[in-house]
Amino acid sequence: MDGFKERLNDSVQVRLSVTLSLAILIVAALAGFFAFFSAINETHEMQDETLRQVAVLFDRQKMTLHYPVVEQVAGDDEESRVIVQYLADSTKASGSGDATTPLPFPTGLADGFSTLSVAGENFRVLVRTTASGERIVVAQEADVREKEARKSAWRSLLPFLILFPVLLLVVSDLVRKLFRPIATLSEEIDQRDEQALHPIDENHLPTEIRPFVVAINRLLTRVAQSMETQRRFIADAAHELRSPMTALSLQAERLSAIEMSAAAHQRLLPLTQGIERSRKLIDQLLALATAQSSVERSQASVSVHDIYRRVLEDLLPLAESRQIDIGVESFDEVQVVGNEMDLLILVRNLVDNAIRYTPEGGRVDLAVEWAGESVILEVKDSGPGISAEEQLLVFDPFYRSLGTDEAGSGLGLAIVKAIADRMGAHLRLSFSDEKNKSGLCVSVWLKRAS
Ligand SMILES: Nc1ncnc2c1ncn2[C@@H]1O[C@H](COP(=O)(O)OP(=O)(O)OP(=O)(O)O)[C@@H](O)[C@H]1O
Ligand SMILES: [Mg+2]
Structure with missing residues (x-):
């Protein structure tokens, strides 16, 4: 209960849904209340009309009465009978209240409708003076009338009972849809990384949150x-x-x-x-x-082999000093879209790591392959690799693994990540030898130049 109260206070969406639902409930209750009583009134009016028509018919057709006289209205229902008798015959009443003898209505009744108790039962009574001067009584049991009126009143409530849950569903759906732009906005902002500080698109937002x-x-x-x-x-x-x-x-x-x-x-x-x-x-x-930095870089078509060659020229002395066998695996000429300087720094940092963290006498391979629109650069080594837990940390600036003798600032992979992010390139760390979980393989997905 406290949780619900808290949500009611905190959430505009919940407050709106609850308020609208309550408003619908109150309106539906009021409308139902009026519909119920007006249905009762209407049924009574119709029943009165039936009595009046019976009386008019009797008068026009110049009918005569032979007891018992019972008109059936509303189907076969025994109880909904309409009694017709001469008012003067009321004096012949046996008082038993069955249909075989006239009922003891007071003979002094005035023309028109009235409700009275006769022989222990309530009756709705219409008295009419016919063209021939006789006074007739058309009557119906009040209880039966009331029962019928209530039945039809309950039926009139049916649309409200069906519409109320439908309206509640419509309201909650509508409110959810109204608040969807906010949820979408939160998702979009949540998915951003910390460097993505570009403005939020405000064009398709409701004016209230703009x-x-x-x-x-x-x-x-x-x-x-x-x-x-x-x-x-x-x-x-x-x-x-x-x-x-x-x-x-x-x-x-x-x-x-x-x-x-x-x-x-x-x-x-x-x-x-x-x-x-x-x-x-x-x-x-x-x-x-x-x-x-957010300064725009010039983009051009850059040859991957050119980059590899320049990095190898730079780092071959280091590789030789550590007796690392370094080579390029594939020979296809591939062009990627990007800034040449950025790509050079990216690859140099990866190859520098591969040479420095691979024990003497190891291997470092540079590879390139393409997959559809993308070109995948790979730098693989035969060193110890990076464990899955550490893979999440090594891109942080100044992070260095414990236990390495190599001197370093811990910025190399942070630079690689920053360049990859600004180029929109995807980066993945894995093992060169998946079976033995050894050797680092860094893959970079770049856009292929047409
Ligand atoms: N090829 C690799 N094999 C094993 N561990 C690696 C490899 N490349 C990076 N690492 C680990 O990741 C850590 C971070 O690397 P990073 O390149 O960011 O920094 P660094 O090499 O220590 O310093 P810098 O590159 O700035 O000189 C390294 O300290 C190292 O432990
Ligand atoms: Mg490094």
């Missing part, structure tokens, strides 16, 4: 602007840090060329490694900020 959506759109624009400002700040900061880092790295290089003691050399090594790591981190930060 101002709310317009306000949300203004908020989305402000949030997008603020995020863009933050990204630009990170990009600017990374960019500004690059030059002093390059200078530092050059100084360290120069220093290492100078003759110095073995101990000094030993100290210099972590310093140069640290500088190198910082340079890589700054480059990755800049790449992530660029990948996430």
